Amino acid sequence: MLRTEEMLLNVGPQHPSTHGVFRLVIKIDGEIIKEATPVIGYLHRGTEKLAENLQYTQIIPYTDRLDYLAAMTNNYVLCHAVETMMAIEVPDRAEYLRVIAMELGRVASHLVWWGTYLLDIGATSPFLYAFREREMIVNLLTELSGARLTFNYMRVGGVKWDAPEGWIEKVAEFVPYMREQLAGYHELVTGNEIFVNRVKGVGIYTKEEALQYSLSGANLRCTGVKWDLRKNEPYSIYDRFTFDVPTREEGDAFSRYHCRMEEIEESLKILEQAVVQFPEGPILAKVPKIIKVPKGEAFVRIESPRGEIGCYIASEGKKEPYRLKFRRPSFYNLQILPKLLEGENMANLITILGAIDIVLGEVDG
Amino acid sequence: MTGVPLSAYLVLALVLFCIGLYGALTKRNAVIVLISIELMLNAANINLVAFSKLGVTPSITGQVFSLFTITIAAAEAAVGLAILMSLYRNRKTVNVDEMDIMKH
Amino acid sequence: MMENAWLIPIFPLVAFLVLLLVGGRLRERGAYIGIIFTLASFMLSLLTLMERFSAPTYKKTLEWLTLGGTQLTAGFEINQLNALMLVIVSLVSLLVQIYSLGYMKGEGRFSTFYAYLGFFTFAMLGLVMAPNLVQLYFFWELVGVGSFLLIGFYFYKQEAKAAAKKAFIMTRIGDVGLLIGIILLFWETGSFEYGEIFQAVQSGVISDGSLTLIAILIFVGAVGKSGQFPLHTWLPDAMEGPTPVSALIHAATMVAAGVYLVATMFPLFLASEAAMQAVAITGGFTAIFAASIASVQKDVKRVLAYSTISQLGFMMLALGTAGYVAGVFHLMTHAFFKALLFLAAGSVIHAIHTQDIERMGGLWARLKWTGPLFLVGTLAISGFPLLSGFFSKDEILMAAWTNGNYFLFILAVITSFLTAFYMFRLFFMIFAGESRRQAKQVKESPAIMLLPMLVLGVLAVISGYIQTPWFGTFLGEWLVEGNETVLGAAHSEGPAWVMILAVSVALAGILLAYMKYARTKLPREGLVKENSTLYRVLENKYYMDEIYYFTIVQMIKGISLFLSYMERFIIGGLISTVTGSIEGMGKIGSKLQSGQVQQYGMIAFLGLAVLLVIFALTGGYLR
Amino acid sequence: MSVSGELIAFFGLALVAILGGVLLITLTKVVHMVIALVFTFLSIAGIYLLLSAEFVAIVQILIYSGAITIVMLFGIMLTKHRENDEPAKGGWQRFFLLLAIAGFAVAVYLGIYNLDIPVQPTALHEENTKQIGIELFSKYVIPFEVMSVLLLVALVGAIVLAKKDDEEGDRS
C-alpha cells in the first residue's frame, strides 16, 4: 500500500471490539502498526484493597466480578486459598458440585469468546448461535446458584446450595446436546476459507516468548506447551477424571481457536464423568461462623478458562485478610499484545486482540 | 433541426481552457495544477466531439480521438500523482513553487 | 540422421537452460539432466558419424541477414572432420560429466557446474558444426565464455578468479587476430562460407601477401585457444578449475579448437608457404619448450597442462608440415589419453587431496584401478608401441620427415623423448616408491569415476588402430576422401627407421625416468641440477610470465602514465578552460532560471498570446 | 434560433461547467476545488450527450469522476499539507497572466466568432458505441494498441515511482 504520514489512532476506550473499556493507542504508518500501547485501568475497582476490609465470605461476591464470564472459577480460587490455610476438608459432594459448575462456566466462557471473536472478524451469526448454548448453561447455573452471572455460589468449606432436584439430569442431557452444536460450529466457521485466511499465521509467538511473557491457558498451549493445572497440579477432584489437554504447535490465532474449541470438548468429557460419579453427602464442611484464617500466607493457583488464576492471602489471624492478591491471567496475557502488534497490518489488530481473549474486569481488577 | 451552433461549444471549450490554464499556472498545490491540466484536456475534448458532429465533414473520428485523449489523461493522472507522492516523500511538500530542484 | 544433426548442440543447451531455471531446486539430481542430455547428444553424434561414413557431406543453411549483396547464413555442416570432432567432444563431455558425479560430490553448486558444462558443450559442438566463419567466431567466443565460467568455478578462490581472467584475456588476444583475419578474408573474398573461401583461395584471387597475413592472423587465434607459444601461459594457470573441467577443456575440446581451426582452414594455409612454416615452427618450438618445462614441474596438473601444450604443439607441427591426417589423428588420440590422464590425475587428487607430486608416492598398491589406467595413459602419450599414441605420433614424425623439414623432425624426436621422460617421471613419482605421506585414508575412487576412465583407457589403447601402417589407413582415407588434392595423402610413407627411432627414443625416456624416480639408481637431480640455472629457468617456465610482466605490462604502464599526464595537464587544461568559461556563462544564465515550471509555462504562454494577438490583429485568419 | 430543449440543456450544462471551473479558481480548500471540478466533469459529460456522443459521455463520467477525481482525492489525503491553497505568484505576475489569457481568449474568440459551418445531418447517435467500436478496431487499431501499451507503461511507472522510496527509506 501507499505510505502516508504516521498517524496516532485511539482504539477505545469505547470501541466495539475491545470488549470493554480498554484503550489501545496505536501509531500507524499507512496500514502498518508501528507501535501499540495498551492503556488499562478504566475498570479498576480496587478489589484487592477492598478485600482488606472485608470478611472472607464478603469477598466472594467481589471475586464474581473479576472474570465475569467464569465467575465460578474465581469463587473457587478464593475458597481454595482459605481452605488451604485453614486445612479444611471439603466434602465430596461439594467438590463435585464445584467442578460441575466450574466446567459449565468454562464452556460458557469459551462460547462467549467464540461468538465475540467471530463478531470481531465480521460474522454476526456465530455470536447468536453461541449465546443460544450459553443461555442454557446460564439457566443451569441460575437454577443452581440463583444468579446468571455473578453466582456467589461457593463458600469456604463447600457450596451454598445443593443441586436442585433433576438438575444433575439436566446437566447430563446438556452434554450430548452441546457436542452436537459444537459440530455445527465447526461446520459454520472452522472450515470457512475467509475465516481461516484471516486467522491463520496471524499473531504468532514462539514457545519461548509465551513462557517469557508468562502467558497461560490456551494462549500458552497453542505454542505446544502441555500445561494445564488441572493435569499438572491436580486440585480439587480433577485427578478423578480422564481428559486431555489439547495443544497446538503453531502459536497463531488459529491454533488458539482450535485449543479453545477442543477445551470445550474436554470440559464436556469431565462433565459427563462428574455427573455419573456424583456422590451423596453433605455440601458444607464444618466451618466456624466467623472465619478467621490462621496467621501466615498462602498462594494457590488453578486453571481458569483464560489461564492460571492465582490467589495469595497473607493473614494476621483476623477476620479480614492482611493482604489479598489475585494473579489475574488476562492481565498477564495482555502483556504480549504490544509485541504482537508491532509491524502488523491494521486489520489484524482486532484478530490478534480477540484471540488473546481478555476480560477487562479481570485485567483491571 | 435547430440545434446549438458549433461556435457555442467552441466558446465553452475556450472558457474552460482559459480557466484550466489560469489554474495550472497560478495554483501552488501540485494536485490542483494536475487537475487544472485535466480540465484543459477536457476543453480540447469538447472541441473534438463538437467538430465530430458539427464539423465540415462529420464523422466518428472526433469521438474516437477524444477517447484517446481521455486515456492519456488517465495515464497522466496516475503518473503525475505517483511523481507527486515520491516528491512529497522526499521534500515534504506539494507546493509547486518549492519544487525547483531543476534549478540546482 | 545428418539432417537432424542440429539437435546435437541443442541438447546440452536445453540441459543448460533447464538447470539454469530449475537447477536450484534439483540440486544433485541436476547432474542427471546434464548427463541424459549429453548422452542424447553423444548418441546422435555417433549416429551422424556412422551415416557420414557412407554419405556425402551434408550442409544446411538458412539466410538470416542480407547486407547489400551479401547474405549471412546460419546452419550446420557435417563433413568428415567435424563428424569426428562431434563424437570426440560429446563423448569426452559425457564421460567427464559422469566422472564429475563422483568427483564433485558434496559441492554446493552442483547444478550450476552441470549447467556450465552443458553450456560449454553446447558452444563447443556449435563451434565444430559451424559452416561459416561468422558462426564459428560466434561459438568460438561462447567457448571462451564457457571456459571462463568453468575455470572460475571456484570463484571464491583468488587464484581461480585470476586464472579465469587470465585465460579469458589471453585467448581474447588471439581472438582479436582471428577476428581481424576473418574480416580481412571477407574483405578479400566477400564471403564467410568455407567453400567459397577455399574456392577463392584456389582460384588465386587473393594476393600471396595478404593470404599469408590472413592465414597467420587466423593462426594467432588458434595460438590463443590452443595455448601455443607465446600465448600459452593461461593454460597451466587454468588448472585452478575443477579437474574434470581440465580434462574436458584442456585435453579434448577447447584447446583442440585451435587445432581444429587450422585443420578446417587447411586449404587456406596450404596456399601460403610462409604461413605453413610459421605454423610448423610455432608448433615445434612450443612442443619442445613446453616439454622441457613439464620435466621439472611438481604439480601433477601443471605437468599435464604443459604436456598438453607440448602435444598441441605436436599437432600444429604436423599440420604445419602438411600432415593434415597426422594432426587430426593425433588430436583424436590425444583427446582420449589426455582426458584419461586428467581424470586419473583427478582420481589421485581426489584420493589424497594434494596436487604436489613430491608428497605422493607408493600409490600403486592402494589405487588398484587408477594406477593401471594412469599407466595406460602414460604409455599411450609416451608413444609406447601398439598404443594409440604410438601410431599418431609416428604419423606426425613421418609427416615431418616426408615434408623434408629435418630440423623440425629432430625437434619432434627430442620432444618425444622428453614426453616419455616427464610422463614417466610423473607416473613413478605418484605410484612408485614409498608413500611419502600417511596414505591410510587413501581410498580408491568410486565406480562412477572409474567407469569413464575405463572407457577412455580402452579408447587410448585401441583408437590408434584406425590408422596404422600395418592394418590400413582407414581414418586417413576417409578424412581426405574427395579432397585428396588439397589435404594431401592419407598416410605419409616414410622410412621404417623413423618408427624404430621413435620407439627407442620413447623407451629411452621411460628408462631414464625409471632409473631416476623409481629405482633411484641415478640421482634425482641428475639431469638438471636442482639449483642450477637451467633448473630454475625451467621451474619458472622460462620466466614467461615475468617477461610479460616486465615488457608488456610495464610498457603499457609507462605509456598509460605518459598518456595520463597528457590527459591531465594538456587536454584537461584545455577542457577546464572551456568548461570554466561555459560554466561562467551558465551561471549568468541560470539567474534567469527559477526552476519553477509554472513560471516557464507562464512566460511561454505570454509569448504565444502576444504572437496570437498580433497574428489576429494583422488579419491572419480573419481576413 | 428558437429556444429548444437542447439549447436550454446546453446553457444549463455550460453554466454548471463554467461555475465549477470558476469555483476551482476561487475556492481556497484543495478538496473543495476538486469536488467543484467533479461538477464540471459531469456537465461536460452532459455536453457530450448533446453532441450525440453517448459512449464518450459515459467514459467521461467513468474516467474523470470515477477514477481521476478519486485518485486526486487520494493524492490530497495521502499528502498531508496545509488545507488552503493561497496563490503563489505575485500580483503583477498574475496580472500579466490574466492579460495574456484575455488576449488569447479574444484572439481565439475572434476566430470562432464567424465560424459558420453548415450543419449536416449525422447518424452519430445511432448505435454510437458500435460505430466507435468498428472505427477503433479497424482504422485506429494501431493507435489503440499503442494506447494500451502507454497505459501499461504508465501503470508500471506509477507503481515504481510510488514504491521506490520505500526501499530507500529502509536503507537509510
Add this chain to the structure above:
Amino acid sequence: MIKDLLHSAPSLLNFGIYFGLAVLLLFVVLGFVTYGILSERKIMGFMQLRIGPNQIGGKWGLLQTVADVLKLLIKEDTIPKKADRPLYILAPVIAFAPAFMVLATLPFTDAFQFADIGVGLLYYVAISGISTIGIVTAGWASNNKYSLIGGMRAAAQMISYEIPLVMSLVGIVLLTGSLNLNDIVAAQEKVWFIFLQPIAFIIFMIASVAELNRVPFDLPEAESELVAGYHVEYSGFRWAFFMLSEYVYMFAMATLTTVLFLGGWNSIPFLDFIPQAIWFGLKFSAVFYILVWIRVTFPRLRADQLMEFGWKVLLPVALANIFLTAIIKEIVNLF
C-alpha cells in the same frame, strides 16, 4: 409508452407525466427500501434463531422501518465542530443522487423503463462510480481518523471491484452484441445467461457484494475495526441518506443481476401466463435473498486480502472468461 414520451417534443404535459412516473418509481424504491430492510432483518433473525422486529406494526413488525426512518428524521442533526461543513453537508447528497440516477435505465418489465439508452450497462457502472466520491468526501469531511480510513478503504475497494465487475459483463456483451439492457434481456428469451456464463455470474455476484459494501466485503464500515467507517460522525437524516443510498444500490444491483443473468422479466417456459412483473419480482427476491444469506453467514475479509482477491483472483478469472467466451463464440459461429 415511456419510450414514446422520451422522444416526443418537450411540453409541460409530458414533463408532468414524466415527473409523475419518476415520483412513482421513487415511492416504489422507497417502499422496497422500507420492506427490504425489514425482510433482511427478518431473514437474518430467522437464520439466527431470533424472531426479528415484532413490536411495531403487528406481529410481523411491518412498521418497524417506518418508525426507524421517522426516528432518524427527527433526530438531532449534529455536525462536528471540526468537520468541513460544506463538504460534510454535500457528501450524503453526492453519495445518494447517483443511486437514484442508475435506476433510470433499469428495465423492470418491457414496458416499465425510463430511459432506454444504448450504453445502459456502462451507464450503470459509470454513474455508480460517482457515489464513491461522496463516500470519500464524507470520510474526509468528518475529520475523524476512523472515517478517513473508512473512506479511503471504500474508494480503493469500489474502484478495484468495479473492474472485475465490468470485465465479468464483457462476456454477456460479447454474446448479446449490445450494451443495451433491453437487448440483453431480449437475448435471454431462450436461455438465461446464468447458464451460459456461470463463471461471469459468480464473479459478478462477488464483485457486486463488494460494490455494495456488504458482508463479507464491508470493510469500509467494519464496525469491529473502524467503528462505522466513513459515516461514523453522521447521524439523523444525513446518516439516513447514506443508508438509503446503500439500500437503493442494493435494489439496483439486484435488479441488474436479474436483468443480466436471470433473464429479466422473461418467464420460464410454459409459465408465461404469469405477468412479467411478477416474474421479475420473483427473480429479484431470490437475488435479494442470496445477498442477505451471504451476509448472515460469512465473516469479513481483511483489507489486503480483499485487494489481493480482487486483483489477483477475480480480475484474471474474469479476463479468462472473456477469452473463453470469445473463443466459444467464434467456434459456434464457425458451424
Add this chain to the structure above:
Amino acid sequence: MLGLAKGLSYTLKNLTRKKVTYDYPNEPLPLPDRFRGIQKFYPEKCIVCNQCVTICPTDCIQLTGKKHPDPSKKGKIIDTYDINFEICILCDLCTEVCPTEAIVMTNQFELAEYSRDHLFKNLEWLDENDENIRKVNKV
C-alpha cells in the same frame, strides 16, 4: 469454497428451526426458584439483630430499631429499613445470615428507574414487594 458452502447450508438449515428467544415483555421470563431478585422484607419477623448490615459487602443496608411497643416483650422491633439499590449487588448474603428469614429474595429483577432516587427502597416498599418469593421462604 467448500467451507463457504458448508457455512451457507448451516445458516439455511437454521432458517426454519424453532426460535429460541423469549417474547420477554409480553410473557414473563421463566426464572428458577433460587433466582436472586429484589429483596422482600418482613418487618414483623425482624429482630433487629443487625447481622444483615454486618454481612453486607457493599454496606447498602441501613436499619434502625426501636423499643418494642409492647413493654412485656423483650428486644427491639424494626423502625426503618432501607436498601440502596444503587450499590446493592444482590449477593444474597443478607438472606443467608438472617436468623428469622425476615429478609428473602424474590424473582423480581426489573430495577430500571428514571431517577436514582427511586432506587432507594424503604421498608414499606420492600414489604409490599411480595411477588414470586422463593418457595422455601414463602410464608
